Structures are given as structure tokens and as C-alpha cells.
Amino acid sequence: MTGTRYFEPDAETMPRPELEKLQEDKLLGDLLPWAAKRSPLLQDAWARAGITIDDVTTIDDFREKVPFVDKDAIRRFRDGNRDRYGGLLCVDPLRPGGPFTAVFSTSGTTGDPTLVPSVTSGPSILTREFWEMGCRPGDHFVEMLFTYRGPGIHHTIRGIGATPVFVDHSPFEFANVYRLSRELRPTGWYTMSGPLILALEQMAPAMGIDPVDMFASYKGVIYAGEPLGARGRALLESWGVDFFVHTGVADVGAATECREHDGCHIWEDIAFVEVLDPEGDQPVADGERGELVGTTLVDKIAPLVRYRSDDLVRVTRERCACGRTHARMWPLGRKSDEVLVDGVSVLPGDVWPAIEAVPETSAALFQVIRPRRELDVLRLRVGYGDEGARGTSDLRTRVVESVHAAVGVRPDVELVPNDVLLRQGPPHKIPRVAKQ
Amino acid sequence: MSSTVRMPPPDVWGVGRVVVAGEMVPWPVSAADIDAEIRSQTTSLRRLGVREGDVVVICSKLSEAIHAFPLESAANALGARYSSTDATEFDAFRTAAMIEQVSPSVVIGVNREVVTGLRTLGRELHDVFAPVAVVATVDDDAHDALAAAGLAPRRWIKLGPTSAFECEARAGAHFDGSRWRVDAGEDGGLAISVLVPALTACEGLGLGLTGVVDPARCACGSDDPRVRLGA
Numbered sequence: 001m002t003g004t005r006y007f008e009p010d011a012e013t014m015p016r017p018e019l020e021k022l023q024e025d026k027l028l029g030d031l032l033p034w035a036a037k038r039s040p041l042l043q044d045a046w047a048r049a050g051i052t053i054d055d056v057t058t059i060d061d062f063r064e065k066v067p068f069v070d071k072d073a074i075r076r077f078r079d080g081n082r083d084r085y086g087g088l089l090c091v092d093p094l095r096p097g098g099p100f101t102a103v104f105s106t107s108g109t110t111g112d113p114t115l116v117p118s119v120t121s122g123p124s125i126l127t128r129e130f131w132e133m134g135c136r137p138g139d140h141f142v143e144m145l146f147t148y149r150g151p152g153i154h155h156t157i158r159g160i161g162a163t164p165v166f167v168d169h170s171p172f173e174f175a176n177v178y179r180l181s182r183e184l185r186p187t188g189w190y191t192m193s194g195p196l197i198l199a200l201e202q203m204a205p206a207m208g209i210d211p212v213d214m215f216a217s218y219k220g221v222i223y224a225g226e227p228l229g230a231r232g233r234a235l236l237e238s239w240g241v242d243f244f245v246h247t248g249v250a251d252v253g254a255a256t257e258c259r260e261h262d263g264c265h266i267w268e269d270i271a272f273v274e275v276l277d278p279e280g281d282q283p284v285a286d287g288e289r290g291e292l293v294g295t296t297l298v299d300k301i302a303p304l305v306r307y308r309s310d311d312l313v314r315v316t317r318e319r320c321a322c323g324r325t326h327a328r329m330w331p332l333g334r335k336s337d338e339v340l341v342d343g344v345s346v347l348p349g350d351v352w353p354a355i356e357a358v359p360e361t362s363a364a365l366f367q368v369i370r371p372r373r374e375l376d377v378l379r380l381r382v383g384y385g386d387e388g389a390r391g392t393s394d395l396r397t398r399v400v401e402s403v404h405a406a407v408g409v410r411p412d413v414e415l416v417p418n419d420v421l422l423r424q425g426p427p428h429k430i431p432r433v434a435k436q
Numbered sequence: 437m438s439s440t441v442r443m444p445p446p447d448v449w450g451v452g453r454v455v456v457a458g459e460m461v462p463w464p465v466s467a468a469d470i471d472a473e474i475r476s477q478t479t480s481l482r483r484l485g486v487r488e489g490d491v492v493v494i495c496s497k498l499s500e501a502i503h504a505f506p507l508e509s510a511a512n513a514l515g516a517r518y519s520s521t522d523a524t525e526f527d528a529f530r531t532a533a534m535i536e537q538v539s540p541s542v543v544i545g546v547n548r549e550v551v552t553g554l555r556t557l558g559r560e561l562h563d564v565f566a567p568v569a570v571v572a573t574v575d576d577d578a579h580d581a582l583a584a585a586g587l588a589p590r591r592w593i594k595l596g597p598t599s600a601f602e603c604e605a606r607a608g609a610h611f612d613g614s615r616w617r618v619d620a621g622e623d624g625g626l627a628i629s630v631l632v633p634a635l636t637a638c639e640g641l642g643l644g645l646t647g648v649v650d651p652a653r654c655a656c657g658s659d660d661p662r663v664r665l666g667a
Binding site: 084100101102103104105108112113115120137138140143144145146147148149150151154158161162163164165166167168169170173176179180183184 | 446448449450451452453460462464491494496497498499500501502504505508512517518519520521522523524527529530533534537538
């Protein structure tokens with residue numbers, strides 16, 4: 001089997017009618033009745049909507065009748081009902097030897113992480129991605145991560161027969177990673193992030209690291225955290241890295257590029273996804289921009305059903321050139337990050353290339369100041385590496401002109417050293433929107 | 437899914453590290469090594485007071501996986517659940533948040549970075565950790581800071597690839613004497629040797645620590661030997 005491109009060929013290339021039938025069976029025949037009977041949050045939301053499980057007998061019923069939930073609703077339920085799991089838990093947390101063994105948490109960039117009760121044994125579906133990258137049994141695989149999401153990636157690396165090499169997601173690890181890469185010749189890396197690319201570019205010469213040499217053995221490097229700008233992309237390419245963009249799917253799964261690099265595959269045998277008008281509840285056409293709404297098909301511990309993710313995406317269900325039939329997704333930004341300036345919609349991703357284009361701010365460390373959605377003036381806080389030969393006044397003017405040319409709005413720009421912004425984020429990203 | 441590729445697990449469970457005097461030593465371990473360490477740490481957690489139904493917060497870095505994973509599995513072996521937080525300045529908010537949200541009986545792994553992070557957030561160490569019955573620190577700075585805040589922390593000491601923990605008697609950190617031997621040199625330098633088959637040879641590995649080894653029965657009733665640092 002090691003000659004195949006697919007880890008689970010039947011599942012990954014399943015004809016769409018079969019895939020959709022599988023989804024229907026899992027959703028209507030298993031997950032939904034389970035959750036409706038046990039999830040206090042769902043019971044509350046469904047009671048408010050005036051429906052019961054008997055009203056949902058078809059996928060059309062599901063789309064038309066089942067109410068949405070979002071992160072705020074979960075937190076409201078948590079705080080209003082003194083339920084630490086936000087009404088999501090469908091199993092008895094007090095049962096000894098019960099089905100969940102750990103309580104992890106979301107990244108919590110707001111300072112209020114949401115609990116994620118979990119089962120910690122066994123590989124995840126990311127085995128498909130790691131296999132697609134070309135990693136095989138007997139390989140070493142660098143796991144450069146945090147701990148708060150649990151040991152799932154470690155189990156997944158072992159699930160393809162490879163050996164994890166544990167390092168911290170920190171630029172201070174590069175010397176160790178360089179050494180381990182030369183000694184162990186790993187083939188996979190999970191994960192690279194924007195701040196790490198920036199740090200490697202800056203630190204490599206002084207540390208005696210040749211990035212091309214460091215990455216020489218890798219068949220694939222997973223990139224995650226936040227959108228990858230053109231400059232970060234160019235740096236990775238200049239180091240000879242075949243990188244695979246990886247993103248979350250409405251907290252019910254993850255999506256990763258295949259070797260075609262034409263969108264991130266959503267595994268629809270574990271997640272039912274909808275793409276809806278961000279301001280309403282109607283689906284958008286295939287490939288059109290909309291808000292990602294996810295329903296798990298497999299998580300019976302704390303199932304999310306019609307979870308509005310706040311993520312703006314494009315999704316297509318056209319077959320990929322790799323032969324896989326599952327949907328592909330392109331993340332565009334977060335709905336709550338959007339600002340309207342004199343009626344013009346601006347997302348951080350719209351500003352990104354303009355800031356990258358100015359040499360002193362090419363790290364693209366910036367924040368949109370968003371006290372509310374509708375603004376008279378676009379305000380940006382932009383990080384710089386050095387202020388340039390003509391000082392910050394000149395630099396500010398060039399950033400303003402670059403952004404104006406890109407989005408048609410003339411911004412107010414506050415310049416700060418890069419470090420000021422890097423300190424605000426977890427190691428793999430920074431908050432792209434700030435209230436002030 | 438009949439055509440799913442099923443891979444046998446690799447011989448090497450993972451490549452962790454042992455840090456000796458600031459130097460990183462790559463440390464491959466086998467699944468058997470990990471299973472044995474889980475058994476050792478199950479005793480440690482029981483000694484820390486972990487009981488069925490409890491939650492244990494384990495504050496660590498991924499590079500410490502060969503130390504942290506056995507603690508996680510040991511918590512499960514006792515019928516407890518665990519939560520993971522990063523032992524970094526940035527993630528200190530999570531350690532505080534998890535203490536508030538999951539009411540752990542034990543928090544393991546508070547270090548100087550977490551203390552700094554909490555202070556940066558304006559949090560009082562006493563307010564954060566007082567609700568927790570047992571807090572185990574990993575360095576002197578964190579230990580002293582918590583003690584100064586009126587708390588009574590215990591110590592988690594990494595002895596090469598294994599862990600040692602203080603019991604309630606706080607008369608040294610216990611390690612599993614059936615698997616490891618720790619010797620103190622004339623200069624007080626500690627070295628560890630493994631007494632059972634292990635993937636990575638370990639005979640007289642200098643730990644970069646000074647102290648004494650006490651083989652006598654502890655007031656807690658345990659015959660596991662203890663290491664006291666700095667003596």
C-alpha cells in the first residue's frame with residue numbers, strides 16, 4: 001500500500017453521491033438524534049426554534065429548520081447555566097473511566113478560551129494529509145507545536161508509522177531544529193507559521209543556519225495559524241519548502257492542501273459544511289464567498305451542530321486534480337474582522353499585500369483598529385523592522401499610499417516596532433483586529 | 437474503509453530531549469519506555485493526591501513531551517482527566533483560565549515564564565493558585581515566587597528522562613528507585629543511570645544538578661529514594 005497516494009483510498013475518492021448519502025446517514029441516523037437527546041445547548045436552541053428531532057427527517061429539513069449556534073451562544077449558555085462545557089457535553093463527565101480523558105481549550109486569543117472535552121488516544125484524520133505529503137513509515141516527523149491542543153498530532157504522526165520529534169513552536173528552537181533536521185532527516189513538519197518564517201529569515205545568518213540545508217529532507221511542511229502572504233510564500237519557496245496550507249473547519253475539523261495546492265480539502269465524511277450568506281441564512285453558489293457553517297458527523301462528546309464559524313471562505317465541490325472528491329476551501333478572513341469605511345468593505349487580507357509591499361513593513365505585522373464595524377476612517381497599526389533612511393514620517397506616507405492604492409481608502413497609520421505586535425499574539429499568529 | 441492503510445506503530449515512540457546544563461540531548465524513547473514511565477508517574481500523581489474524577493492541569497512545553505505525556509496518561513490511569521497549558525509567558529493566561537474553569541486538584545509545571553506572564557497580566561499569584569490543593573513548580577524562581585505569595589508549592593524535578601516529585605513531607609523529590617539510580621559525586625554533582633532495559637543507554641548521565649540522594653524511608657511512608665537539590 002505504500003505506493004498509493006491515498007491513505008484511505010475509498011473514503012478520499014468516494015463518488016459524491018455516495019459521500020452525500022454517507023453524510024445523510026451519519027447526520028440524520030446517528031449524530032443528530034444523539035445530540036438532540038443529550039446536548040443541553042441544542043435542546044435550548046431547538047426549544048426556542050420550536051422544533052424537535054421528529055421535525056428533522058431530511059437534509060432539507062436540517063437546512064431549513066435547525067437553528068444556528070455560535071461561540072457567543074456557547075459562552076452565554078456556559079455563564080447563564082454555570083455549565084463549564086457550554087451545554088455541549090453529551091456524556092456524563094463524572095462517570096469514572098468515561099469516554100473523555102482530557103479537557104483542552106481553544107486558542108483563546110480573547111483571553112477566554114472555550115473548553116474542548118476530548119478523547120486523547122488514536123490518530124486523527126490528518127493521517128490523510130501527512131500521507132499525501134509523502135511521509136511514510138520509518139520516517140521522522142518534526143512536531144513543532146504547543147501543548148494546549150493535546151497530543152492528537154503526536155498520535156497522528158505515529159498513525160502513519162512515523163516517529164515524532166518534539167520541539168517547541170518558538171524561534172528559539174531553530175538551532176535545535178537545524179541540528180535535528182541534519183541528524184534525523186525528517187520528512188514532515190507540523191507546523192510552520194508566519195512569525196516563525198519572519199524569525200527564521202532574521203535569525204538564520206547569525207545562528208549559522210542555512211534554511212535550504214535545514215529543509216532539504218522535508219517532503220512537506222504544514223503551514224497554519226493565519227493567512228500566508230506573498231512574501232512569506234516567496235521566502236518558503238526560496239528555501240525549497242513544499243508547504244501545505246492548513247486551516248480549521250468551523251471547529252469540527254481541519255482542511256489542508258494536497259499536492260495540487262488548489263484549495264484545502266475538507267473531509268466531508270467527518271463534517272457537514274454549509275456556506276451561507278454572511279448576513280443571512282441562504283446558501284451561496286459553489287465557489288462564492290460566504291460564511292462557513294459546520295456540523296460534526298463524528299464527535300459525540302461535545303458535538304457542534306450548525307455552528308456559525310465567523311469564517312469567510314470560498315468552497316467548491318468540484319473534483320480536485322488529485323482525484324479526491326471532498327470539498328475544497330479557500331479561507332478569506334473572519335466576518336467579525338470586516339470593517340466598512342464609507343461603505344467600502346475592508347478585511348485584513350485586503351490590506352495585507354499593500355503592507356507587505358513596503359520593505360520596512362514587509363513582515364506584514366499589522367492590526368485593523370475596529371471599535372465598531374462601520375467607520376469613517378480606516379485606522380491601522382503597522383509594525384516595522386527599521387524605519388528606513390528617511391524616517392518614520394516618510395515610512396508612514398509610503399504605507400498610506402500603498403494601502404490607498406490597494407483598497408481605495410486612505411488610512412490613518414500608527415507605526416510601531418514589530419516586537420510590539422509580536423508580543424500580543426500566541427507564537428503562531430497575532431490578533432489582526434484590535435478594538436483600540 | 438477496507439482499503440485503509442494500517443501502519444504498525446514505529447519502534448521509536450518519539451524523540452524527546454534531556455537538557456543537561458542548558459545543552460539539548462536528543463532522547464529517543466520506545467513505547468515500552470513510555471509505558472514504564474507512566475507506571476512510575478502514576479505513583480507520583482497518587483502521592484500528589486490525584487484521585488478518580490479529579491482534573492490535573494499539566495503546564496509544559498512540547499519539547500518536554502517524554503516527561504509530560506507519562507503524566508497525562510498517569511492521570512487517566514488514576515481515573516482523572518487532564519488539561520494542557522503551555523509553560524510560556526504568553527500562555528500564562530490559559531493556566532489561570534483553566535484553574536477557574538475546570539477546578540483542578542493539582543497543577544504541575546509552573547515555571548518562571550508562567551509566573552512572569554501572570555504578573556504581566558496583573559494577576560496575583562495567590563489569587564490564581566490558592567484554589568488548587570497542590571501546585572508543583574519546576575524552577576527556583578517559580579518556587580520562591582509562589583512561596584512568597586503565601587503558597588506551599590512542591591517541586592517537580594526532571595532527572596534526565598524521568599521525573600521526581602516532592603511529597604507532602606517536602607523532604608526531597610521521590611523518583612522510581614526500581615528503574616533509576618541517582619548517584620551524587622564528591623562535588624555533589626548528580627548522575628543518573630537506568631536499571632532496566634531502555635531504548636537509549638543511560639549510565640552515569642550527568643544531570644547538571646547538585647544535591648544529595650536520600651535512600652531512607654520517607655515520612656510519607658514511601659521507600660522510593662529522594663533527591664534534594666542544592667545540598
